[in-house]
Amino acid sequence: MTRRASGPTRRPTGPAPWVRTRLRATPYAALLTAALVLATAFLAAALPRALDRSADGALRELVARSGPTADALLATTTTPQRADSTAADARAADLDRVAGTFASHVRDPLRIAPAGEVYGSRSRSVRVLPGPSLPRPGNLPPVALLGYLNDLPSHAVLTAGRWPDTVHGARYEAALSEPVARLLGVHPGDRLDAGDATARPEDGRAELEVVGVFRPTDPAGSAFWSGVDCATAPCQEFREVDDTPLPYWQVRAMVGRGELDALPTWAQGSEDFFQIPLDRDAFRTDRLPAVRGAIGSLLSGPQFVALQQATARVDFRVTSPLPTLFADAEHRRAAIAPLTVLGPVGAAGVACTVLLLAAALATDRRAAELRLLRARGASPGGLLRRLLGESAATVLPAAVAGTALALLTLPTPRWGGAVLGGAAVGLVALLAFPVHALRTSAPAAGPAAADPGRADRRRLVLEGTALVAAAAAVVAVRRRGVAPPGGGVDLLLVAGPLLLALVGALLLARCHPPLIGWAARRAARRSGLVGFLGLARAARGGGARRRPTVLPLLALLLAVTTAGFGATVLSSVDTGRERAARQEVGADARVTGVDGAALPDGFADAAAHLPGARGGVPGWVDYLASVATGDGDLLPNVTVLVIDPGPYAELARRAGRGTFDPAVLAAGGPTDPVPALVSHGVAERLDTAPHDAHLSDGHVIGMRKAGEIDSLLTGGGEVVLLPAAQVRTRLHVADHPNLWFGTGDLRADPLRALLRRSGPDDGYEVRTAADVVDRLAGDPLQKAAARMFDASIGAAAGFAVLAVLLTLVRSGPERAAVLARLRTMGLRPRQGLALILAEALPHTLLAAAVGALVATVAALLLGPAVDLAAVIGATATGGSGGVRPAALPLLGQAALLAAVAAATVLAEAAISGRRQITTELRAGDER
Known part of the structure; x- marks a missing residue:
């Protein structure tokens, strides 16, 4: 007798799970x-x-490359006048109060940069320093302005003397940067005559006492020094005297906190300035409308009105380059x-x-x-x-x-x-x-x-x-x-x-x-x-x-x-x-003598053999010539270019600056007027008769209109193109070219090195299309x-x-x-x-x-x-x-x-x- 197994029989409970079965069947798939x-x-x-990252990074890089104060809110206000002479502490406290009030109104989505706000005061006009021992490059004496920067000792290191603090009548204590002190030839303890005192004539002549010399620890072009120009280094300015621009030096001396109340007495008042740098990390393309709205409110909106009321300065003005930069971006x-x-x-x-x-x-x-x-x-x-x-x-x-x-x-x-x-x-x-x-x-x-x-x-x-x-x-x-x-x-x-x-x-x-x-x-x-x-x-x-x-x-x-x-x-x-770079430069490379200075002898031949050069053509240019018109008048500010028309025609074609047939400039004998290609504005004032071109150095060239040219490689304006071979027989100055156009893969450094072999290269302007391309691509x-x-x-x-x-x-x-x-x-x-x-x-x-x-x-x-x-x-x-x-x-x-x-x-x-x-x-x- 067969015994049957006890216990329940195990049976499948249902179909196999679909997903697990299929994934196990084809795991690699x-x-x-x-x-x-x-x-x-x-x-x-x-x-x-x-x-998003590229757009935000490009926006911040654009702001960073636009200057030290491109990301800042800038405010100015006239320094309030005080009757008493013991109000220096109150004046400094008021300046701190206004700066704090301004900073407190910068709210989300704007954020103040970690560097913090920069503020101070500066004189609005200069005083002449008539000392005979001071430098006079154009036989003009230097001029000085005064300035105060809050927390200056944290951004500069004293190399001699001490920091200024007080004013004694019409004698102002001041600190100068090393480049300024070196230019003026002064040291701590020296006094500079500043002319008659304007605030209190009984004090006698105003003086600037140098009590310290400092070296900036921040870069000279940083935002901290942007409000006091000419403080870290002297500035060379120009003044028109008898229609001649003459150079002179302008410097700024830094005064102490205790001299703030006397700063308006230096020359025709002073103004307070405030700079609040904004955190660039808050500049995002998706938040630009909100950021622009917040800046607009501070410039001329509700926040601006609240600022004027809080600061009690009715002439408080806020500006910023950011709206323009944002619109451009x-x-x-x-x-x-x-x-x-x-x-x-x-x-x-x-x-x-x-x-x-x-x-x-x-x-x-x-x-x-x-x-x-x-x-x-x-x-x-x-x-x-x-x-x-x-x-x-x-x-x-x-x-x-x-x-x-x-x-x-x-x-x-x-x-x-x-x-x-x-x-x-x-x-x-x-x-x-x-x-x-x-x-x-x-x-x-x-x-x-x-x-x-x-x-x-x-x-x-x-x-x-x-x-x-x-x-x-x-x-x-x-x-x-x-x-x-x-x-x-x-x-x-x-x-x-x-x-x-x-x-x-x-x-x-x-x-x-x-x-x-x-x-x-x-x-x-x-x-x-x-x-x-x-x-x-x-x-x-x-x-x-x-x-x-x-x-x-x-x-x-x-x-x-x-x-x-x-x-x-x-x-x-x-x-x-x-193409744009060649049109801007005029060729692959261009070397021009400043103020018409001639290029070194043999430069054109040597430059044409530089590595990467495929050729070049020298020329002579005068940007301030005049042309006698058919009605007897003179057409001023005409550019006259004397150059070999054959190579120049090929150069103009390659640069995309117009084409012309150089054969039209080959006609005429040695005594005939020189054939000329002229721009449209000159052509309208000339007829087929000979006319004179009056150069800026007094020479005169007889010419006749042989045709029109769309443009020249030397820039805009009215132009006249003359063949070099025929001009040299009449004008020997054309034998010394002051202009050179080059073709090929040329860079500025080898050209400047070639110029330095013949002397200083600061008398020549060197431009290359490759450098322009790098700038455009950057x-x-x-x-x-x-x-x-x-x-x-x-x-x-x-x-x-x-x-x-x-x-x-x-x-x-x-x-x-x-x-x-x-x-x-x-x-x-x-x-x-x-x-x-x-x-x-x-x-x-x-x-x-x-x-x-x-x-x-x-x-x-x-x-x-x-x-x-x-x-x-x-x-x-x-x-x-x-x-x-x-x-x-x-x-x-x-x-x-x-x-x-x-x-x-x-x-x-x-x-x-x-x-x-x-x-x-x-x-x-x-x-």
Whole structure:
């Protein structure tokens, strides 16, 4: 008798958990999906934070580069007059009170910088120091002002004597900086005569007693010393005497706290000044309206009225350069913003395409499983919930981690845009696979199955919609520009290159099978079968039943278009800067003698042989000439340039400053009037008869008008161009050029070194286009836009390579099986590698070529409407402006991406070729 086991029988409690089972079945696919979502979410969240950081940093750098007091609130008020002479303490206390009151009215969103406020008092007019031993550069005596700075001993070190404190009648104690004391030749204990006393004549003549000499510990140009100019170093000023500017020295002596009450008696009163430096960390682009409002209230609003009442100073006035700087920064940021967004929009399009491609490939991999579940009765809603749970377990943690990583690595006070970008990536990645899988797993029944042409009509509608959207964006950009005035960034207009790339990808998806099929038919006529077989497989999508073809092409084409258009923009910016720099300088380099001083002998020949120089042309210029007009008058302030017309014509053409035919200046004999090219204003006052050009040194040259010239390389105004060969026979001063134009890669330092070999170089002005380009490119807003373009190109390239890799990995098993079968038929390993390349490379090369073509079309259609002046930093005349196609940047970006994609194909082919035949030829395998 058989004994039955006691106890309850263990049975399965239910079906296995869907999410855990699916993740365990394909762990590597889940990890790759999570890594893709994490990287994409990080980039999407990092973009707004990078834009915020660059915009805030550019704003603060702009303020920092605008001067020591550019970030300060500046206030002035007349020093109140006091009748008693013992009110020095009360005067100092009142000054402290006003400064404290002013500082207390600086409230959020403004913050006072840690350095604190600077305040003091200064005389408003000078007194002459008539001492005979003092320096007199223009036979004019030096003049002195007085000043007081609160907490001066904390910002300077006494090198001799003591700090001033009191005034004795008309004798003022003062401390001088070392450069001022050295110039005047005085030491502690010396007294300087300051003329008759103005406040109390009974005190006799006013004197300035030097009681101390100090050395500033803060830089001479710092904000602390900005309110008392000429205190840290003497200032050389000029005074018109008989229409001649004569130099003289102006200095400022610093007085003590006990002399504040006597400061107005120095000369015609004094004024108190207050400087409150603001914390630049509070200057943020998103808070600019609030900051501007707070500053405006202090300048002329309710806070200003409250300040006047609290300080009891009716003439209390507050000024600041910040409103002007903020308005300029806002205007330039609005102009640069569309160009800054162009690159990230393209990279975002590539990233979105890669996410959709990953979802489509995952659906293709699991198509049989999903169709089986639907055939066994799985409801669409239940299947969608399970797929959403599976996708959420992989996508949501990765999206949160990527967003958090961006928040941590790129700190900035604003986080809304970053969270929104990360959430958008997470939403797309979460829904892409479940929605696509549910749609493709539906049974082939109903109207769609009965009407095979319905899918084609739907595809035509989608393609037509994309074409209309692209055409509308192009027309809008051509009519309104990328950044309409006051309209901000229009995403439809900025997405113009993206829409053109989408249209190009759709057209390529329709055209590339016939094109590759034609190539396969041509290859079939050859003796080998590898090329034909690879191209035939490429023409029909690699042999897969349901493999997406538009998305890989779209990803590659978007990447090439984004990179090509971005490189074209950057190339146009560089070209525009070079053109603007040449127009500003007049050539690649220009050396001019100050006040008409002649250049050293042999300088032109030596400069033309400097490293990087391609040539040069010397000339002689007079900026203060006059031309006798046809009505008997003299046209003053005419620039006369004497130069060789042949090289100069080529120089003017290259610099974009107008062209002319040098042959018109070759006519005439040695006694005939010199032919001249004149500007339009001079031409209107002259007739065909000879006229005289009166030079500033008294010489006269007879000339006749031979034509007009648009502009000269020496600047604006009215000009006259004379040929050097004919002028030298009449005027020997032209044998000593005072001007030299150079071409080539020239810098100022080698030119100055060449001038120093012949003597001091301070008598010459040296300017180079390269230095101007560096100055224009140094603008923080422009650098931020260029960095964003470079980062966007790199991100787009990375996602394009990832799209190629995803496509290859998905088709790898099927291709490996095909190779294994062919190996059994005698296919050699090298032929297998050639087969893989023939199958995979045509798509990549076609996408790169079409992407370069689309980028060219985008530059041609959208380029003229893009204003690059804000990025260039200057406006170049004589050019079409905008984005202009350049072959080298376009081909370079396309070739680079094609090479990277081809290298990816080669690597994958090498890995596939090593797979064993026995592992690929399995019974029942349907790959």
